Amino acid sequence: METFDSLFVELDSIDRHLSRRKFLKIVVFAAAPLRLAFDGGDREFLRKVAATLIPPEALSRTGIDVIANVEHLLQRGSAEHRAKILRLLTWSRRVSFIYGGENVARRARDSRFVLAQKMSKALSALCLVSFWGDERALPLIESGEAQR
Amino acid sequence: MIRKITQEMRRRIFAARDFASVENDKLLAADYDVCVIGSGPGGSVAAATLAQAGLKVALVERGPFLPADDSNFRVLDMSNRMGHLELTSGLRTILYQGNAVGGGSLLYGAVAMKPPQFVFDEWKELSGVDEIDREKLEPHYRHVAEVMSATEQTRELENEPNAIVRRMADALGKPDGIETVARYTEGCAGVGLCSFGCGFDLKGNMINSFLPLALATGSLTVFTECEAQTIAGEKRSRNFKATGPDIVMRDFASGRVTRRARIKARAYALAAGAFFSSALLLRNRETPNREKVGAKVYLQPHAQIFALFDRPVTKRGAMKDGQYIPYNGVPSIYNFTGFLKEHGFFWLASILFPANLASFISHLPPEEHFAIMRQFHQTMSVTLTLRDDPAKSRIKIKDGRAQLDFRESRQDIENLRQCFLLAARGFLAVGARRVFLPMLRPPKIERESDLKQIERLKFGYDDLLLYSDHTSGGNPYGKDAQHGVVDGQGRVFGSENVYVADSSLFPTASGINPSWTIMALSHRVSSQLAKSLAYQL
Numbered sequence: 001m002e003t004f005d006s007l008f009v010e011l012d013s014i015d016r017h018l019s020r021r022k023f024l025k026i027v028v029f030a031a032a033p034l035r036l037a038f039d040g041g042d043r044e045f046l047r048k049v050a051a052t053l054i055p056p057e058a059l060s061r062t063g064i065d066v067i068a069n070v071e072h073l074l075q076r077g078s079a080e081h082r083a084k085i086l087r088l089l090t091w092s093r094r095v096s097f098i099y100g101g102e103n104v105a106r107r108a109r110d111s112r113f114v115l116a117q118k119m120s121k122a123l124s125a126l127c128l129v130s131f132w133g134d135e136r137a138l139p140l141i142e143s144g145e146a147q148r
Numbered sequence: 149m150i151r152k153i154t155q156e157m158r159r160r161i162f163a164a165r166d167f168a169s170v171e172n173d174k175l176l177a178a179d180y181d182v183c184v185i186g187s188g189p190g191g192s193v194a195a196a197t198l199a200q201a202g203l204k205v206a207l208v209e210r211g212p213f214l215p216a217d218d219s220n221f222r223v224l225d226m227s228n229r230m231g232h233l234e235l236t237s238g239l240r241t242i243l244y245q246g247n248a249v250g251g252g253s254l255l256y257g258a259v260a261m262k263p264p265q266f267v268f269d270e271w272k273e274l275s276g277v278d279e280i281d282r283e284k285l286e287p288h289y290r291h292v293a294e295v296m297s298a299t300e301q302t303r304e305l306e307n308e309p310n311a312i313v314r315r316m317a318d319a320l321g322k323p324d325g326i327e328t329v330a331r332y333t334e335g336c337a338g339v340g341l342c343s344f345g346c347g348f349d350l351k352g353n354m355i356n357s358f359l360p361l362a363l364a365t366g367s368l369t370v371f372t373e374c375e376a377q378t379i380a381g382e383k384r385s386r387n388f389k390a391t392g393p394d395i396v397m398r399d400f401a402s403g404r405v406t407r408r409a410r411i412k413a414r415a416y417a418l419a420a421g422a423f424f425s426s427a428l429l430l431r432n433r434e435t436p437n438r439e440k441v442g443a444k445v446y447l448q449p450h451a452q453i454f455a456l457f458d459r460p461v462t463k464r465g466a467m468k469d470g471q472y473i474p475y476n477g478v479p480s481i482y483n484f485t486g487f488l489k490e491h492g493f494f495w496l497a498s499i500l501f502p503a504n505l506a507s508f509i510s511h512l513p514p515e516e517h518f519a520i521m522r523q524f525h526q527t528m529s530v531t532l533t534l535r536d537d538p539a540k541s542r543i544k545i546k547d548g549r550a551q552l553d554f555r556e557s558r559q560d561i562e563n564l565r566q567c568f569l570l571a572a573r574g575f576l577a578v579g580a581r582r583v584f585l586p587m588l589r590p591p592k593i594e595r596e597s598d599l600k601q602i603e604r605l606k607f608g609y610d611d612l613l614l615y616s617d618h619t620s621g622g623n624p625y626g627k628d629a630q631h632g633v634v635d636g637q638g639r640v641f642g643s644e645n646v647y648v649a650d651s652s653l654f655p656t657a658s659g660i661n662p663s664w665t666i667m668a669l670s671h672r673v674s675s676q677l678a679k680s681l682a683y684q685l
Contacts (some may be wrong), residue, residue, distance in 0.1 A: 036224035077228030079403030117588045133223030133503035
């Protein structure tokens, strides 16, 4: 944890010279090559991020492979949409060192930078939709019996 | 009445791969009477009206053709399938558009409503165009309602989330604010996942209504995976004459470009939505009255507000053919418009599925997130819509790409604050034990005293989870070029042959679900265009 605190101090000192938002934008928007498919690093990163958002018992009980589901989601969409998601992933991996690597989705949501909060939201949503959008997750939900 | 696109009709629908070789080039080189850009509610109605008038029509759509049997109710199959995302400047608000043949009609909730009279009064006053009037548009509304089978919903269809919306209105002292809506369906199965395109094909959309009518004439050719980039043309002594959209054909799945071309027609009807229609005009520096194009766009943004109850409010669904089907009943039979005039918002019961809740509450710590997900059937949400009036909202072209340079107004923030307060108060009054606001870091709302936090909150669009699929304005009606971008016939001022037939015609935000009005205006513009072209012949 101390490592990350000191990183924030570093960031704050840079912030005296640059606006926070601009600094973060420089980090994340530095040219990312256009990609249309995951590489091994993306898969490993996403797997670790998903494990910080979804209880391990839920993952093992349902047998859901979040990464396979994310790839399926992307395959169903347009090439343009796929490129956007992959760009999000590239940026998230780039800044993840500031937020504890795979803990990026959880920690960046408390960042003072709105951009980091939004990145965290998008990354979390990608993993969570890929889990809760799978029918195998439904038995985890308590049964409902609406009045009407 | 649901109509089908038959195999015979599908022969008139072309994709990027059909132009990998030269055999179909004659279709690109042909002379059309009208080229319509965009196949959503505006474009499909225009294409049908023009083709039925005997004109030779080319319809250009950026996305692919997805036949009805491509739709199902699986989140993993459908949630990225038919939409296209853009963001306003600074990555602030999501703009969501249909990206397949049928456009936004594949994604909408099929709610048919007309703007209230005060909106029409405002439109008439701002534009100075007398014909943009509820009464004068009535024949066009009627035509659309007939083709789309718009059916009044009844109280018998009320499920528990709709009942909660009605009880909230009572609790807020606005029982008259509940309006029963019409929907484009004769027989909804009550699955409640309209935004996935309706796997049962019971929702009225463009590919089961206006497009089969248009294709049945044999006068329509549809170019899919075909992005119009600009409206090329030349300035003549007095007027601008368009010579065609410059198009790029790009395979949906691989992104590979197969062809670039220009489609020639006597007239062009822009129906690519507020964002893209304005961008098409702005990319050509010769466009007349260019400084007015895209100068004010309305997002009419949406957000969800979730509530957690002590008891189940939705039913468990059933597995059928490997997919989970919720069967929650018709999702929205009411619009709550009790504060539309006063505070500029309305809400309705949302479409509900677990992945939606999972994404919405993703700010919660994992253990708490999981605990609430397990109680999914005890949750529901309302989708709020803000009739906005932004401080700045201008479409600009940067490096060839369109971008919406946007800043919200203080009044819009105050209206949203009122909306959050009233929705939270309403939910708590009808038994919710927790309310979740659409913010990146929302306050915890569990009791009346917590509402003070909402009064004190400092927030802008940056802090909210907002999206817009009701984007409108940009090419509004006007009595002259000082007051708008198009004249009373929908023709761009200073142009000979460029027309607009989509939500960008709206002088301000419509305040309600806009699809019916888009279709009615498109029918009006295209009927008049058909007459004028027939006269020229």
